[in-house]
Amino acid sequence: MNRRRTDKMTQGRYANIIVDISHEKVDRPFQYKIPDELQGKLEEGMCVQVPFGMGNHLRQGYVVEITDRAEFPDEKQKLIAGIVNGNMPVEADAIRLAAWMKEHYGSTMIAALKTVLPVKQAMKPKEKKKITRLLTVEETRGVLGECLRKHQNAKVRVLEELCKEQVLPYELVTGKLNVAAATLKSLQTQGVISIETESYYRNPVKLQTAKEAGLDLSPEQAKIRDRVLSDYDENRRRTYLIRGITGSGKTEVYLSLIEGMIKRGKQCIVLIPEIALTYQTLLRFYKRFGDRVSVMNSTLSAGEKFDQCERAKKGEIDVIIGPRSALFVPFPNLGMIIIDEEHEPSYKSESMPRYHARETAEYLAEIKSASLVLGSATPSLEAYDRAKKGKYELFTLNRRLTGGSLATVSVIDLRQELRSGNRSIFSRRLQELIEDRMAKKEQTMLFLNRRGYAGFVSCRSCGYVMKCPHCDVSLSQHIGQAGQIKGRMVCHYCGYETVQPPKCPSCGSPYLLGFKAGTQQIEEQLYRRFPKVKVLRMDGDTTRTKDSYEKILTAFAQGEADVLVGTQMIVKGHDFPNVTLVGVLAADLSLNDSDYRAGERTFQLLTQAAGRAGRGQKPGEVIIQTYRPDHYSIIRAASQDYEAFYEEEILYREIGAYPPASHMMAILITAMQEEKGDALARKIADLAGKAGNAAIIGPAKASIGKINDIYRFVLYCKSTDYGQLTQIKDKIEQYLFPLALKEENVQFDFDPIDSF
Ligand code: ADP
Numbered sequence: 001m002n003r004r005r006t007d008k009m010t011q012g013r014y015a016n017i018i019v020d021i022s023h024e025k026v027d028r029p030f031q032y033k034i035p036d037e038l039q040g041k042l043e044e045g046m047c048v049q050v051p052f053g054m055g056n057h058l059r060q061g062y063v064v065e066i067t068d069r070a071e072f073p074d075e076k077q078k079l080i081a082g083i084v085n086g087n088m089p090v091e092a093d094a095i096r097l098a099a100w101m102k103e104h105y106g107s108t109m110i111a112a113l114k115t116v117l118p119v120k121q122a123m124k125p126k127e128k129k130k131i132t133r134l135l136t137v138e139e140t141r142g143v144l145g146e147c148l149r150k151h152q153n154a155k156v157r158v159l160e161e162l163c164k165e166q167v168l169p170y171e172l173v174t175g176k177l178n179v180a181a182a183t184l185k186s187l188q189t190q191g192v193i194s195i196e197t198e199s200y201y202r203n204p205v206k207l208q209t210a211k212e213a214g215l216d217l218s219p220e221q222a223k224i225r226d227r228v229l230s231d232y233d234e235n236r237r238r239t240y241l242i243r244g245i246t247g248s249g250k251t252e253v254y255l256s257l258i259e260g261m262i263k264r265g266k267q268c269i270v271l272i273p274e275i276a277l278t279y280q281t282l283l284r285f286y287k288r289f290g291d292r293v294s295v296m297n298s299t300l301s302a303g304e305k306f307d308q309c310e311r312a313k314k315g316e317i318d319v320i321i322g323p324r325s326a327l328f329v330p331f332p333n334l335g336m337i338i339i340d341e342e343h344e345p346s347y348k349s350e351s352m353p354r355y356h357a358r359e360t361a362e363y364l365a366e367i368k369s370a371s372l373v374l375g376s377a378t379p380s381l382e383a384y385d386r387a388k389k390g391k392y393e394l395f396t397l398n399r400r401l402t403g404g405s406l407a408t409v410s411v412i413d414l415r416q417e418l419r420s421g422n423r424s425i426f427s428r429r430l431q432e433l434i435e436d437r438m439a440k441k442e443q444t445m446l447f448l449n450r451r452g453y454a455g456f457v458s459c460r461s462c463g464y465v466m467k468c469p470h471c472d473v474s475l476s477q478h479i480g481q482a483g484q485i486k487g488r489m490v491c492h493y494c495g496y497e498t499v500q501p502p503k504c505p506s507c508g509s510p511y512l513l514g515f516k517a518g519t520q521q522i523e524e525q526l527y528r529r530f531p532k533v534k535v536l537r538m539d540g541d542t543t544r545t546k547d548s549y550e551k552i553l554t555a556f557a558q559g560e561a562d563v564l565v566g567t568q569m570i571v572k573g574h575d576f577p578n579v580t581l582v583g584v585l586a587a588d589l590s591l592n593d594s595d596y597r598a599g600e601r602t603f604q605l606l607t608q609a610a611g612r613a614g615r616g617q618k619p620g621e622v623i624i625q626t627y628r629p630d631h632y633s634i635i636r637a638a639s640q641d642y643e644a645f646y647e648e649e650i651l652y653r654e655i656g657a658y659p660p661a662s663h664m665m666a667i668l669i670t671a672m673q674e675e676k677g678d679a680l681a682r683k684i685a686d687l688a689g690k691a692g693n694a695a696i697i698g699p700a701k702a703s704i705g706k707i708n709d710i711y712r713f714v715l716y717c718k719s720t721d722y723g724q725l726t727q728i729k730d731k732i733e734q735y736l737f738p739l740a741l742k743e744e745n746v747q748f749d750f751d752p753i754d755s756f
């Protein structure tokens, strides 16, 4: 296939060069003059030799920009000594990638470099610990039984795993299994386990479980594996999209593909959303590839991240698993990139450059000559559209391989409930079913489709809403760790905190009350309706501390509650075989979001939520409560019909010229002074109109017009031609550069996922 080359040869007399990036902190580029003999030969991303510093010693550097803009007079410019030929070091690809990101998404080169380059300081090799079971499985079960009686839950967790594996990586146990060091110490003293430390490089830990062979793939799975690998062998590089319901065997396909790549001496990057990087998922990779696999995620220290990159460079690992930043692990021989849950919004960066991992992976695959495999139960409209148009190759997996049937889904019209006199947040049907599950000792998940934290504080007499003085948002009641209300109010955007006044500042009424966070209210209603129910709640308030997310899920998995109540975070990851009922309480809330992805987001959330029921042998049931039972996102999610959803949604995108039917660039203008921001936004809109062929919408105040005393304006440009948008962006950057604005700032967001 022909992937479009988007990096351009730039003409100019000067080159901005980052010198010796593997040894220096990335700081700033130095400008050099391009000698005549190199004119036209130099490209951004190339490795060159330049005289550096007082002694003019020759050092290696990378060209990050070619320009006609001299930063100082010609007589002071040093000349580039020459191009470094031969094998380009790994970093050269990173520079190319950064240059592409800068061009494609808009940012400074330094910001792009900081994104693609791992930590620069060399770190001491990390020590790694492993836990080895010293007893037989039988004996261990004995100890396990004892711990169960004593309710030593942490010990139980680790012993259960040790009955299955003789050796476990220490970090996996303290991290994902959430077992304290002291607990392990105690097991060591008891003589149940040994804990050994080994240096990372000298003698990497081997998982002593016999590496597990893969399952025999089903014919559908095997077809995907064979096709992708034979394409690879025949030098066809493509992007593949696997659409497959949860449990249809996508991960098993990834594993077999990785195995194939390893056999060919190639390495793989596997992207998984951070929230789905659970112990179970990781263990599956560890079991298959032993210490040839490693992880990258936000809980790693800078040193640990550095180590993973060093190991990758030295060929000590074949596979890295992690969220979007794992894309930048510098493998010498990258063969494949896999992106699981490709539709996840977390694949889009929220800071400049606002890159999308899917597109960036596509470019990276191109420069590395690798294949790209995407997987999802509910593909993004972008990916599915490209598959429909033949740009990606589409595979479908329809069957759950572990048996277990799909859940039955019913939609309940909340307007009808109200008409028949039910004012509760639970429909009558849902109440019956919760009661039924409690009686059967089966579990229920209740999902509130709503983002954000606690409710706002308002006056019940006059409707006055307490607002943050620095932001255009209402203040929220502060909820403490244990859920108690402290009489304080906070702003979730800037952190401003204040005491809740005793009276309404506007009318003096004492009835100034906070609306409770949705999930908290559900929890209370549950206790009121079912006095014996045991509830776990998971939302922004209960998961502030590190690991609390995993703790709550583990507790639920171990049957410590009848009902788990939560926001969207509960619909991902983790399998709960005992959950046979899922209730979605307000399915249409996300349809009210102001951006064009609202329908897609709703469909994905409902589909995922439905996928939570009936994962074990018992059949599951899903209740979707909504005020808009006739909306296509809800109808299609209920019938679990992705194809029909896609057909309707793409029509809507075409009519509105939204991505993927068209491309869109959002421009955010921020300013200390409102009038200046307004004027700049108008000027930029004017420039945008002249600089390219795009529809310009705005400027207007952003949906949150002020955050932290900084005013925000937004402007949208739409065009089916991405190049028109980058051209407009370039013109705006050229206009802004000489102004060197201090109090105003301009940011670009291409094909945005969240609105400003
Ligand atoms: P997904 O990634 O699509 O959710 P998984 O690969 O995790 O699916 O597979 C779901 C379940 O089916 C897992 O328990 C897995 O072990 C099992 N499974 C996958 N492929 C096969 C197969 N070919 N034969 C038997 N079981 C399989």
Ligand code: ZN
Pocket: 459, 460, 461, 462, 463, 464, 504, 505, 506, 507, 508, 509
């Ligand atoms: Zn009032």
Ligand code: ZN
Pocket: 468, 469, 470, 471, 491, 492, 493, 494, 495, 496, 708
């Ligand atoms: Zn604020």
